[in-house]
Amino acid sequence: MKLITIKRETKEEKRYTPKMGELLTKVTYIKKAFLSIPIKTIHKYRETYYGEIKDCEACNLAR
Structure with missing residues (x-):
């Protein structure tokens, strides 16, 4: 059993760019x-x- 794991998750979000x-x-x-239990966003x-x-x-x- 691994104690520390790395997970990848994709979400749709609203973002704003000046261009x-x-x-x-x-x-x-x-x-x-x-x-x-998630600890930190790498x-x-x-x-x-x-x-x-x-x-x-x-x-x-x-904005």
Whole structure:
């Protein structure tokens, strides 16, 4: 039995970028879990309309 696991989860979220405005995109979270309880988000990224992978730090959640 593993005590620490890494899980990947994808959600749809509203994001705002200055160039495109508000958009609905899929955001993937990579989380570290201890005994199936999430502890920390290691990384989060999103896929753009053109298929590129970008870090979520480039866009804001709200205006």
